[in-house]
Amino acid sequence: MNQSPPVEKDAPAVPVLQVQELTIRYGDKVAVDRVSLDIPETKITAIIGPSGCGKSTLLRALNRMNDYIEGLTMQGRVLYRGVDLYAKDVDPVQVRRRIGMVFQKPNPFPKSIYKNIAWGLAINGIRDGVPQRVERALQQAALWDEVKDRLHDSALALSGGQQQRLCIARALALEPEVLLMDEPCSALDPISTARIEDLLFQLRDTYTIVIVTHNMQQAARVSDYTAFLDGGHLVEFGPTEQVFTRPKEKRTEDYVTGRFG
């Protein structure tokens, strides 16, 4: 399961998300600088780079989670299946329903395990087969066996790794097409991290996944494509195997070989 993913060179994958000349500023500070990037369908794309390089900001632009940040301005476009996500009549709520997100620190609601998942279904108007959907989501997130006997206990009683898998289950229950993950393992121990990585392999065929990570080994292990960001610039983007073994740019080589960052 841990072998490096195959890369089709002759059949280019269909991009689900296209980032075009995207620039994001916090006030005067440029966080993302003219980035263009195609996210391929049902593949795992990793975004790597040193702290503060703009990778989280870029990720959050993909499902409009930056909308509520005061003083943030954007130029350029983000297309989802050809539709500009930032067009005036696009509903950000519908965007986030199709493009789910998992955060750095597990953030389950202070409710029961069951309700954590059922809540997302309820606010999206899904009322049919809720128990079945909850079970399926928990199974997809490889959490079901651990929690099936205590679904109505508080989610806050779970371990950090379990909480993070619950957050993944919560996102999957809405059957999104894309799953954005913002350093999902950075608050977890190595065993929990390994479980989440296993989970990513299982989800790879069904979902398009974009994962931000500061852990290069993780990027090399799990992703099909890798984007290297530095100082807001997209330095290099390509199949993971190529980026890590035959980088085109000197800066990428320095970073992936651990010379800086």
Next chain:
Amino acid sequence: MRSSQQQALFRPRRSQQWREGAIRALLALCAAVSVVTTVAIVVVLLWESALFFREVSPWEFLTGTRWAPKFQPQSFGVLPLVCGTLLVVVGSALVALPAGLITGIYLSEYARPRTRAVLKPILEILAGIPTVVYGYFALYFITPGLMAVFPGTERFNAASAAIAVGVMILPMVASICDDAFQAVPDSLRQGAYALGARRRQVVLRVVLPAALSGVIASYVLALSRAVGETMIVTLAAGANPQLTLNPLEAIQTMTAYIVQVSLGDTPAGTVEYHTLYAVGLLLFLITFSLNVVAQRILRRFREEYE
């Protein structure tokens, strides 16, 4: 001989130790003043009340429906005063609790940071207005308004005082609610938004339940302020202890009665004089238990996330 490095390890000279001790004693004394005062007040309340309850049975005091210590035949049923206080408290709660909650939600969840930076200090200034100002406000502004709308309104009435007390405690409710909402970790909001929640759903179904104990604590503290509020009710609610639920009539609250007796020519040592302490003790017990309840709730609230 000790080297200078060794010497540095030993206790300083005696004069310095004495200074440390003096400062410690001074600080302890300051702390003791407030504790001793509180204890002394409670002791006096209990002592003087005991003198009252030698003459009047607690049962008669707590269940009697006529309060007339100054008229013959004397009667010491405290219920009319409790009822008057209750009218004002319930009325002010109707004004302040919903409005305060809504203001808190707006401040924390909807106002832009710049708007919030302006509004929050204003709220805190409002909380600092002397209550006598609210009393005049009630008497010369709210009461004429009520009289215009409800012709049967008496010159002094519970409703006018209740509205003014409500306005007075509103900033406190809003401010504590705002703090409670701000204490809800942003990661919860983010998580909800990422699931496709709308702002209304994030606020009502994530932030509000998570901050609920803070909201309730603000309510209890506000009610305790309303129970103990004196100036507004003395000025605007009247001095007519009667058992009524009509807010447009004159009533008398426990606090207003205490003011009346304290200012009047009631001879010390009489039963009328001792009513002061009995009513004061009852008032103290009510506000004290409300505060204990609020503290309990707040403590639970602090433990909720970590």
